[in-house]
Amino acid sequence: MLPYLTNAGTDKPANTLNLAYKNLEEFNYDDDYGEDLKISNELNNIISNIHGESQLIELYALNDKKSGEKPILRKAGSIQQNCLRLIKILNNISDLRKFEKEHLNLCTSNVNIVEIVENLVMNTSNHTKGKIIFDTNVEEKFMTCDINKFQKSLLILLSTALKYSKGDEILVKLKVFTDTIRIDLSFSSKNNRSVDFFKDKMDKPSFDDFDNLSLDLILCKSLADLQKGSISVGGNGKETFFSLVLPCENNDSLHYLYKKDLDDEYLNRQIQIEFSDLLNPYD
Structure with missing residues (x-):
């Protein structure tokens, strides 16, 4: 609670x-x-x-x-x-x-998810000192999505990756499959126990170490669940990656109109908030 x-x-x-x-x-x-x-x-x-x-x-x-x-x-x-x-x-x-309380609802629209992710990565790179590289296997993919909750999930993972990365480079890969999309964020780990560390924070945080990271990752997992998706953590000791998987249902109904205009002002405000642990314009 x-x-x-x-x-x-x-x-x-x-x-x-x-x-x-x-x-x-x-x-x-x-x-x-x-x-x-x-x-x-x-x-x-x-x-x-x-x-x-x-x-x-x-x-x-x-x-x-x-x-x-x-x-x-x-x-x-x-x-x-x-x-x-x-x-x-x-x-x-x-x-x-x-x-x-089951009061958190989705507000969906039909969007080009490739454009959404690429725009988020570009705007995040402009605000941070880290180098974030975006790669995808398709040029466009339309799907029904709650843009704000999707961006929130991805920003949480990006801010966590930048904070705990040994280097300054984060690789964001978007892969589109028949009925799902998968976004992998990979980065060099500061230690070889980071995978277990993140899993504990996300799935079973203890009272003694419940902190902002626990809150972030639990919320990220909840937002993915709300969108019938999942979050997982993996790695090989030297590299850690977060994977966000979401269903890619393309609804052609008039109720789901494609939103072309991206709200960069809102997104940039969200970036400032989500990266507030890392950024100070006067440092």
Whole structure:
């Protein structure tokens, strides 16, 4: 079980953060909510960072420091990233709660999945220092898909790969079969136990090590299940790969119109949120 927000109706960001933390604590009343306690601690650390760094900026302003703008910009960037991290955690908790209650629904359209993946890889590469290579065995494949949930799943896997990769190169392969598609993300592992590490985080996280990665991978698996797909982890010691498999039903009904215009503005915002653990524009 995961917590959800019960208090609402406040317009002040500071009050919203305090209420969010308070709401999470309300659900930590027995052993079944051990995961909630871990998430509460994560949120507490982030909020503390936001508070401390905002105090430093306030001190600069009060003393009218003239030592240059770089330290201020760096701290401002850190505050923004911590806010995005907080948004990411709360969004993930909310989505998982909806999934548990069977309130998380698909909003599908007929799309060229090759174009969707290629566009996501290109935009992600523009935001990160890593080199992400896209490869496919077809030029186009139309299928019924919830674009936002599909992109969310893929962004979680990409951010995990970049964070735990020994190098800067990630290979994304899209393969189309008769009734399924498979997307493989492969990268050089930092250690030879990474496959077991990721499997434990996704399938059976313990109380002692339940963290943001566990939350990310559990949500990713839930989103794949919602779309009648699957997520798996494999590797050979030196290389690790995530595989996302989805059914590729092509519905020709007028209810599923092909969406040509890609919402890059929304996608870029999602990239900033999903990669908030890795990115700071002022570093």
